[in-house]
Amino acid sequence: MKAVWIIARKELKSFFDSLIAYILLVLFLGFCGFFTWIYGSDVFFIGQATLRPFFSIAYWTLFIFIPALTMRMIAEEKKTGTIELLLTKPITDRQLVVGKFLAALMLIAITLLFTLPYVISIASLGNLDNGEVVMGYLGLLLMSATYIAIGLYASSITNNQIVAFLTALFISLFFHVIFDVLDNGLSGWLAQLFNMLNLSAHFESLxxxxxxxxDLVYFFSLIFLGLYLTESNIARRKISG
Amino acid sequence: MDIKIEKLTKKYGSHRAVDQISFEVHQGEILGFLGPNGAGKTTTMKIITNYLNPDEGEVFIGGKKLSEHADELKRHIGYLPENNPLYHDMPVVDYLEFCAALQGIERLRIPERVREMIRITGLNAEKHKKIGELSKGYRQRVGLAQAMIHNPSILILDEPTTGLDPNQIVEIRRLIRELGREKTVILSTHILPEVEATCDRILIINDGKIVADGTAEHLRKQAQGQEILTVKIEDGDVNAIFKALQSLSTVATVDFMDRSLSRFEVQSRPGCTSRREIFNLCVQNHWTLTEMAVSEAKLEDIFRELTMN
Structure with missing residues (x-):
């Protein structure tokens, strides 16, 4: 457990040292702020004391940003060979993967923390449903964790960051949109299957x-599956070289 | 801690990168791992450090199976991989602290260990720079520092002196020799004088197989079937001297090294020495013997003989 924390801390620090964290913060808050308060179906357009506009825009922004965050996490270590240094130290493949996962999740949590002023502002405008807000944030966190796990997996299959980014986006796109479209377009047991796999349905239910x-089972199984596949991908070096 | 390797085999596809290798290294011994590129040195080292699993065979460290006690045994190994991979955007001190923490050094002892390593490797002036800003030689020192930070009893160094200038090479060799007194060290290199200067024992590997194992002296003796002498004989006709040398019963071949200076290379018959005979020949003919040297078989020659197919 200690090794996981050491990896997570180092990764989180490197996000802030390399400006990635600041760029993410500025872009995310910029996007979300713009569409929550100023443009489109924003808070004032709806005329209700609700954070729904923010959640639906964050739903899309995180979908794009997370693969950009995770793309280098393993691919770069593989490319420069530093993964060899890490894994010959007393640390298991699993600890490495979990450490990296936690670092990315913590960065997202920090980013979401900065949107707390939105909650306070809207709460002062009218009667805010607290349960809805807590569940909304929980939904964003669970969704982020899922896409981080997918992103790490994509990063572990290649040495190339761009390939990792596009692969992560491609896989995530199925859960984000495509299963939803299929669910709506089909009927019978197929529709049920896609409805079950559709991330947006679970997100909306939260x-x-x-x-x-x-919903919890859905998110946690995707997270575990992603991390498990990442770990076995890293472990594969041992057998095939 | 002793390392024992038993019938190690690693295949990449159908190619056997390492083929049934067995050897032992004892505590207090520095083993030089030699071999041409692609011979299997790096693969063997990666297996010992548990980065790769062997297809067959087993590594024993301190009598324990590496495959069963990997997590525990990895603590005793310090490893400098080939090409010295490092995080270029991390400052030296932060990086060493990170490595120390991963090695399980207590939090309070970390600064002390980092200071100690910086002192040993001479990184003091560079310690706050980012690793990417350092020259190759300094990066190599950072690589060595991270390998030794937890004071491991086993050091595996894959080409530790590449990219260092001659002064640094001497320093690093001295450091490795010092460490080698109490630790088990395996180092690989292409630089042959380095092996002689640092290692107690040499292991030459070619095509995944061990082709020689022993001290530098031992390998020389093995390779040196025939005595080769360089002689310089003056005050006589060059051709007459040449003929006289050739007619000696112990001499196999004679070659001119330098006709104008009358220097010859004399190769004796296997198992014979011609030094006395040449001296007596000169006395009889009133020639002056001004130079006679036994040329040692160079490690380079031994290496080439063993690894050229």
Missing amino acids: QRGVLDTK
Whole structure:
């Protein structure tokens, strides 16, 4: 557990040292602020004391930003060979993957923390449904964790960051949109299958302020699957060289 | 801690990068790992450090199987990989602290260990720079510092002196020799004088197989079937001297090295020495023997003989 924390701390620090963290913060807050308060179906357009406009824009911004965050995390270590240095130290492949996962998740959590003024502002405008807000943030975090796990997996299959970015985006796109489209276009057991796989449906169910075990199981299984595949991808070096 | 390697085999596809290698290294011994590029040195080192798994065979460290006790045994190994990979955007001190923490050094002892390593490797003036800003020689020192930070009892160094200038090479060799007194060291290199200068024992590997194992002296003796002398004989006709040398019963071949200076290379028959005979020949003919030297078989020659197919 200690090794996980050491890796996570180093990764988080390197996000801030390399400006990635600041760029993410500025862009994310810029986008979300613009569409939550100024443009489109913003808070004033809806005329209700709700954070829904923010959640739906954050839903898309994070979808794009997370692959950019995770693309270098393993691909670069593989390219420069530093992964060899790490894994010959007393640390397991799993600890490395989990450490990196936590670092990215912590960065997203920090970013989301900066949107707390939105909550306070809107709460002062009218009657805010607290449950809805908590569940909304939980939904964003769970979704981010899922896409981080997918992003890490994509980063572990290649040495090239661009390939990792596009692969992560491609895989995420299925959960984000494509399963939703298929779900709507089909009927019968296929529709049910796609509905089950569709991330946006689970996200929306959380947004309604309901904590359903079905949704938690969905997110956690995707996270575990992503991290497990990442770990076995890294471990594969041992056998095939 | 002793390292024992038993019948190690690693295949890449159908190619056997390492083929049934067995050897032992004891505590207090520095083993020089020699071989042409692609002979299997790096692969063997990666297996010992548990970065790769062997297809067959087993590594024992301190009598324990590496495949079963990897997490525990990795703590005792310090490793400098080939090409010395480092995080270029990290400052030297931060990087060493990170490595120390990963090696499980107590939090309070980390600054002390980092200071110690910086002192040993002479990185003091560069310690706050980012690793990417350092010259190759300094990066190599950072690589060595991270390998030794937890005071491991086993050091695996893959080409530790590449990119260093001659002064640094001497320093690093001295450091390795010092460490080698109490630790088990395996180092690979292409630089042959380096092996002689630092290592107690040499292991030459070619095409995944061990072709020689022993001290530099031992290998020389093995390779040196025939005595080769360089002689310079003056005060006589060059051709007459040449003929006289050739007619000696112990001499196999004679070659002119330098006709105008009358220097010859004399190769004796296997198992014979011609030094006395040449001296007596000169006395009989009133020639003056001004130079006679036994040329040692160079490590380079031994290496080439063993690894050229």
